[in-house]
Amino acid sequence: MDSASIYYLGVTLILFLAFAAIVARTYSKRHRDKGEEPKFRMMDDDKPKKDDHPEN
Amino acid sequence: MIEKKPIIFLLLATATILVGTIITMVLPFRWINDPKLAIASVKPYTPLQLEGRDIYIREGCNNCHTQTVRPLLSDTERYGEYSKSGEFVYDQPFLWGSRRNGPDLARIGGKYPDAWHVKHMKDPRAMVPRSNMPSYDFLNRPLDTSLSEKKMKALKFPYTPADIQALQGKSEMDAIIAYMQKVGNDIPWRKTGKTEVLGELKNPFQDNMSVLPEGQKLYAEHCAQCHGIELKGEVGPDLRDMDQPDSKVFATIYSGIAAGGMPAFGDTLGKERTWKVVTYLKSVHKH
Amino acid sequence: MNQQEGYADDIVKGFVIWSMVWGLVAVLVGVFISFQIAFPQLNFPPYLTYGRLRPIHTNAGIFGWGIGSFMAFFIYITQRLTRTSLWSPGLAKAQLWLFNVVIALAAVTLAMGMNRSKEYAELEWPVASLVVVLWVIFAVNIVMTIVKRREEQMYISLWYILATLVGVAVLYLVNNASIPVSLTKSYSAYAGANDANVQWWYGHNAVAMVLTTPPLAIFYYFLPKATGVPIYSHRMGVIAFWSLIFMYLWTGAHHLLWAPVPDWVQTLAMAFSVMLIAPSWAAVFNGYFSMNGQWHQMRENYLVKFLIFGITFYGLQTLQGPSQSIRTFSAFIHFTDWVPGHVHMGTLGWVSLVLFAAIYYTIPRLYHTEIYSVGLANVHFWLVLTGQLIFSITMWIAGVQQAAMLNATNPDGSLHYSFIETMVELYPYWHMRALGGVIYLAGLLVFLYNIYQTIAGAKTQAVAQRA
Numbered sequence: 001m002d003s004a005s006i007y008y009l010g011v012t013l014i015l016f017l018a019f020a021a022i023v024a025r026t027y028s029k030r031h032r033d034k035g036e037e038p039k040f041r042m043m044d045d046d047k048p049k050k051d052d053h054p055e056n
Numbered sequence: 057m058i059e060k061k062p063i064i065f066l067l068l069a070t071a072t073i074l075v076g077t078i079i080t081m082v083l084p085f086r087w088i089n090d091p092k093l094a095i096a097s098v099k100p101y102t103p104l105q106l107e108g109r110d111i112y113i114r115e116g117c118n119n120c121h122t123q124t125v126r127p128l129l130s131d132t133e134r135y136g137e138y139s140k141s142g143e144f145v146y147d148q149p150f151l152w153g154s155r156r157n158g159p160d161l162a163r164i165g166g167k168y169p170d171a172w173h174v175k176h177m178k179d180p181r182a183m184v185p186r187s188n189m190p191s192y193d194f195l196n197r198p199l200d201t202s203l204s205e206k207k208m209k210a211l212k213f214p215y216t217p218a219d220i221q222a223l224q225g226k227s228e229m230d231a232i233i234a235y236m237q238k239v240g241n242d243i244p245w246r247k248t249g250k251t252e253v254l255g256e257l258k259n260p261f262q263d264n265m266s267v268l269p270e271g272q273k274l275y276a277e278h279c280a281q282c283h284g285i286e287l288k289g290e291v292g293p294d295l296r297d298m299d300q301p302d303s304k305v306f307a308t309i310y311s312g313i314a315a316g317g318m319p320a321f322g323d324t325l326g327k328e329r330t331w332k333v334v335t336y337l338k339s340v341h342k343h
Numbered sequence: 344m345n346q347q348e349g350y351a352d353d354i355v356k357g358f359v360i361w362s363m364v365w366g367l368v369a370v371l372v373g374v375f376i377s378f379q380i381a382f383p384q385l386n387f388p389p390y391l392t393y394g395r396l397r398p399i400h401t402n403a404g405i406f407g408w409g410i411g412s413f414m415a416f417f418i419y420i421t422q423r424l425t426r427t428s429l430w431s432p433g434l435a436k437a438q439l440w441l442f443n444v445v446i447a448l449a450a451v452t453l454a455m456g457m458n459r460s461k462e463y464a465e466l467e468w469p470v471a472s473l474v475v476v477l478w479v480i481f482a483v484n485i486v487m488t489i490v491k492r493r494e495e496q497m498y499i500s501l502w503y504i505l506a507t508l509v510g511v512a513v514l515y516l517v518n519n520a521s522i523p524v525s526l527t528k529s530y531s532a533y534a535g536a537n538d539a540n541v542q543w544w545y546g547h548n549a550v551a552m553v554l555t556t557p558p559l560a561i562f563y564y565f566l567p568k569a570t571g572v573p574i575y576s577h578r579m580g581v582i583a584f585w586s587l588i589f590m591y592l593w594t595g596a597h598h599l600l601w602a603p604v605p606d607w608v609q610t611l612a613m614a615f616s617v618m619l620i621a622p623s624w625a626a627v628f629n630g631y632f633s634m635n636g637q638w639h640q641m642r643e644n645y646l647v648k649f650l651i652f653g654i655t656f657y658g659l660q661t662l663q664g665p666s667q668s669i670r671t672f673s674a675f676i677h678f679t680d681w682v683p684g685h686v687h688m689g690t691l692g693w694v695s696l697v698l699f700a701a702i703y704y705t706i707p708r709l710y711h712t713e714i715y716s717v718g719l720a721n722v723h724f725w726l727v728l729t730g731q732l733i734f735s736i737t738m739w740i741a742g743v744q745q746a747a748m749l750n751a752t753n754p755d756g757s758l759h760y761s762f763i764e765t766m767v768e769l770y771p772y773w774h775m776r777a778l779g780g781v782i783y784l785a786g787l788l789v790f791l792y793n794i795y796q797t798i799a800g801a802k803t804q805a806v807a808q809r810a
Contacts, residue, residue: 015075022585026578038059038498039577043567045423047349049493059497059581062489062505069506069588073513076592076615080608081517081544087605088536110528114456116394126601128674130750133758141603144535148522149460152539152602156678157380157393159762181383186767190379190386190393203524210524277761326757 088141095142098242100213101235103204103220108235110207111195111228112151120157120189123150123239133323136163137245148211158189165241169317171291172282173233183281195228246314257303260328261335271336274329278321287340292318296342305334350422351429352709357439358415359702359709363791365407365446366695370787372400374780381773390454398453398465404690405463405553406474407446412698413557414442414481417504419705420564421485424501425492430484438480445473457527461542463549464518468529471519478515482508499580503560506588510552518545536604544595551591554689558697559626562654565701566633569646575632583625590615590622597668600677609670616668623661630654645720649700652728656692660685675750680769681742684735691731691783699723699790706794710801719793726786733779741772 026035058065101109112118125131127138139162144150168176175182178196180189201223208215261267275287282291289295298305309330312320321330379385379393386392422429429435448470452458457467466474485508489501518541521529531538567574574580596604596612630651634640640647663685666672676682707714714720748768751759 019586023582026581032578034496035578035581036576038496039567039573041494041496042424042498042500042564043571043573045426047426048422048428049426059502060495062486062492062497062501065497065502066486066505066509069502070509070513072585072589073506073510073592075589076594077513077544080593080596080611081541084540084605084608085537088540089534113458113460115389115392116398116456116458116460118460119394119397122678124602126674128601129752130758134749134762139603141536144539144603147535148533148538149531150535150538150542151460152599154462154598154678155680155682156762158766160678184763186770187763188380188383188766190383190388192388194388203528206524207528207530210522211530277764322757324758324761326753326755328753328755329757 089145093142094145095140095243097244098143098145100146100211101238103201103208103215103223104226104231104234105238106207106211106213106235107199107201107204107223107226107228108231108233109151111232112235113149115192117161118151118153120153120155121159121161122153122156123160123162124152125160125162125240131160135160136240137243139240140243143240143243146211146213158187161236161239163240163245165237165239166246167319168282169291170233170237172317173236174229175291176281177229177232192229192232195232197228199223199226199228199231201226246320257306259302259306259331259334261331262302264335265339267332267335268339270329271332271334271339274325274333275336278325279333287337295337296340298337302334302338305337306330309333349428350419351432351435352419354429354432354435354439355415355419355705356709357436358411358418358442359706361439361443362408362411362415362698363702363794365403365411367787367791368450369400369404369408370780370784372396372403374777374784376400377773377777377780381770381777389456395454395456395458398458398462399450401463402449402453402465403446405549406449408698409553409557409694411442411446412702413507413553413561414438416561416564416698416701416705417481417485417507417557420500420560421488421504424494424498424564425489426494427488427492430487430491434480434484438477438484441473441477441480445470445477448473452527459519459521459529459531461518461531461538462546464515464542464545466519467527468519468521468523469526471515471521474515475519478508478512482512498563499574499577499584500560500564502581502584503556503563506584507552507556507560510548510556510588514545514548514552518542536602539599539602540596540604540608543598544592547595547598548591550689551588554694555591556588558653558657558694561701562626562630562650562697565646565697565704566630566650566654569644569650569700569704570633570637570640572633572637575629575635579625579629583622583629586622586625587619590619594619594668597673600668600670600673613668613670616665620661620665624658627654627658627661645717645724646700646704648724649696649703652724653693653696653700656688656696660689660693663688675746676742679742679745679749680738680772681746684738684742687731687738688735691727691734695727699727702794706797707801710798712797712801712804715793715796715800719789723786723790723793726789727783728786730779730781730783730786733782734776737772737775737779741769744772745769 025031058068124139125135125137132138177192179191179193180187201220204223205220276285283293283295284290287295308318309325310320310322310327312318325333375385376393376396379396418429418435449466452467452470453465458465459467464471485504489497489505520532522532523529533541563574563580593615594612596608597616600609600613634651641651667676667682667685703714703720745765745768748760748765753759
C-alpha cells in the first residue's frame with residue numbers, strides 16, 4: 001500500500017466517522033424529543049408570535 | 057445546537073458542499089491542460105476560425121451536435137479517432153454538448169470539401185433527405201469583424217495584422233466553415249488514403265444484377281449528396297462510364313482520397329456493401 | 344393589508360403569479376421546439392431556430408417557473424416556520440421587479456444569440472451579474488428573517504432553504520466566470536476539459552440546488568399541511584439532509600463518462616451517484632410513512648395526490664439517474680433521447696407536481712377564499728400526468744432503439760447503420776412527444792384558468808363585502 005492509498009483511506013474513514021457521529025447524535029435518547037419537536041410545532045403557524053419579543 | 061444557530065449552520069452547510077467541490081472540481085485543475093501533456097500539433101484558432109466558432113455558439117449548434125468522440129466502437133467507427141484532452145486546450149468555452157440530435161462533429165474537419173458544407177448549410181434536406189436541421193442560408197451575409205481583434209487579445213491567441221485584414225469581405229458562412237474544417241483536424245488521425253486493403257480485390261457481385269437495387273439505395277444515401285442522384289457530378293466528379301477496374305473503385309470508396317476531399321466509407325459501409333455500391337456504379341452509363 | 348399584524352403575503356402573490364406566467368412561456372416554447380424537431384420547416388431563422396429557442400425553454404423553466412415559485416414559497420414558508428414577518432417586504436418587492444426584468448432580458452438576449460453556450464449558464468455576463476444581485480437580495484432577506492426568528496428550532500424545510508441559498512451562490516459564481524470582450528460577448532474563464540468539468544459540476548448541482556433541495560423544502564412543509572398529520576420522522580430528514588448535500592457535489596462528472604476528463608473523477612462521480620439513492624429515498628420514505636393511516640386522502644384530497652405522485656416521481660428519478668451514471672449504461676444511452684425523457688420526469692413529474700400542490704394550497708389562503716373548482720384541479724392532474732408519461736416513456740423507448748441501432752455491427756465488424764439511418768427512425772417518437780407536450784400544455788391551461796377564477800372570485804367577494 002503506497003502513501004496515497006493510506007491517505008485516501010484515512011479521509012474516507014474520517015468522513016465515515018463524521019457521518020456516524022451525526023447519526024449517533026441525532027438518534028441518541030437524549031436528543032430524541034428535541035429532534036422531533038419541530039415537526040409538531042410547524043403544524044400551528046397561522047400567525048406570527050408576539051410574546052417573546054415585546055419590542056415589536 | 058446547530059439547528060438553533062442559523063449562521064453556524066450556514067457555515068457548516070457551506071463546508072459540506074465544498075468537500076466534493078474541491079476534490080472533484082478544483083483539484084483536477086492540477087492535472088488537466090498541464091503544459092507537459094500538450095499536443096504540439098494543436099494550434100489556437102485564427103481570427104476567421106474564431107469568428108466561425110462564435111457563430112457556432114450564437115446559433116446554438118451545440119444543442120444538437122456534440123464534439124467528443126468516446127473511446128467506444130460505435131463512436132470511433134462512426135466519427136473517427138477518440139477525443140484527447142489536449143485537443144481542447146484552446147476551447148473557451150468547451151463545446152462537447154450533451155445530446156446528439158445530429159451527428160457528432162468532433163472530427164468534422166477535413167471530412168468534406170467546403171463546397172459540401174455550403175450546400176448543406178443552405179439546404180440540409182437537399183443533401184440529407186430526411187434531416188431535421190434548420191436551414192442556415194442566412195449566414196451568407198457579411199461577417200461583423202468589429203470585435204475580431206479584441207477577441208484574439210482576450211484569449212491571448214497569436215495573430216498578425218494581415219490575419220485581421222484578411223477578414224475583409226468574408227461572410228459568416230466562410231467563417232463557420234473555416235471553423236468546422238479545423239475541428240478535430242489538428243492531430244493526424246485520418247486514415248483516408250492510407251488504409252491498406254489486403255489480399256486480392258475481387259468483386260464478389262460481379263455481373264450479379266440482383267444487388268443493383270441495394271447498391272442504388274446505398275448510393276442515394278451516402279454518395280448522391282456530392283455526385284448527384286444521377287451520377288452527373290456536383291461537389292464531386294461525374295461517375296458515369298467509369299473506366300476504372302472494380303478493385304480501384306472499391307479502394308477509393310473504402311479508403312477515400314485525402315487530397316481530393318473524398319471521405320473514406322469503409323468504416324460505415326463495410327466491405328460487402330462497398331462492393332454493392334461498386335457494382336451499381338459500374339452499371340450506370342451515359343446513354 | 345396590514346403587514347404589521349401578519350405575514351408579508353402580498354409579495355408571495357406576486358411571485359406565484361409571475362412564476363406561473365414564465366412557466367407557461369417555458370411549456371409553450373417547449374412544445375414549439377418539440378414540433379421543430381419533428382417538422383424542421385417550423386424553424387424560422389435567425390431568431391426562431393431550435394438552437395436559439397432551446398436555451399429559452401430551459402431558462403424559462405428552471406429560472407422563471409422554478410426559481411420564481413421557489414422565491415414565493417421560501418418567503419411564505421420561512422415566515423411561518425420562524426413565526427416572524429419578512430425582514431424587509433420592500434426589498435422583496437424590488438426583488439420581484441428585478442426577477443421579471445432578468446427573465447425577460449434572458450429571453451430577449453438568448454433569442455438574439457447572446458449565449459455563453461454553457462448549459463443552464465447561457466446568460467451573458469451583464470444579465471448574469473443581475474442574477475447575482477437578485478440572489479444576494481433574496482438570500483439576505485431570508486437569512487435575516489431566520490436570524491430574527493421567534494421559533495427556536497429550525498424545521499427541516501429551513502435547512503433545505505439555507506443550503507439552497509448558499510449552494511446556488513457558489514455554483515453560479517464559479518461557472519459564470521468570464522472574460523468579457525464586449526457588453527454582449529464573453530468567453531469562459533476555463534478552457535477545454537477544465538471548462539467541461541466545471542460546467543458539469545455546475546450543471547448537475549443545479550439539479551441538486553434548484554431541482555432537488557427547494558422542492559424538498561416545499562414538500563416537507565406542504566405535505567403535513569395538506570394531510571394535517573406531521574411528517575413521519577424529522578430526524579431521518581436531518582440525516583438525509585447532510586448526506587444529500589455532501590454527496591451531490593461529487594457527481595457532476597457522470598455527465599462526462601468516457602469524455603477526456605480524468606478517469607478517477609468519473610469513477611468518483613459514478614460511485615457517489617449510486618450512493619445518492621440512500622438520502623433521496625429517505626425523503627421518499629418520509630413522505631410515504633407520513634401517509635400511514637392517511638392513504639384514503641389520496642382519493643379525497645387532491646393536494647395529497649399531487650404531492651405523493653410528486654415524491655414518487657422523485658423516487659423513480661433518483662433510481663434512474665444513478666443507473667445512468669454507471670459507465671456501461673451511460674455508454675449505451677448517453678447522447679440519445681433517453682436523457683430528455685429522464686430530465687422531464689424530474690421537472691414535469693417531481694418539481695412541477697409539488698409546485699402545483701403548493702400553489703393550490705396557498706392561493707386560496709392568501710386571497711381568503713376557496714379554490715374555484717376541485718373538479719378542474721383533478722382534470723389538471725390527469726392531463727399533466729398523461730402528458731408527462733407520454734413524453735418520458737416515448738423518449739426512453741426512442742433512446743434505447745437508437746442506441747441499439749448505433750451499436751449494431753455487420754459480421755465483418757463494420758457498423759450496420761449510418762447516423763442518419765438511426766435518426767430518421769425517431770420521427771414517430773418525436774410526433775408522440777409533441778402530442779404529450781400538447782396534452783401537458785392543456786393541463787397547464789386548465790390549472791391557470793382555475794387559479795385565475797379563484798383570484799377573480801376572491802376579488803368580487805371582497806368588493807361585495809365592502810358594499
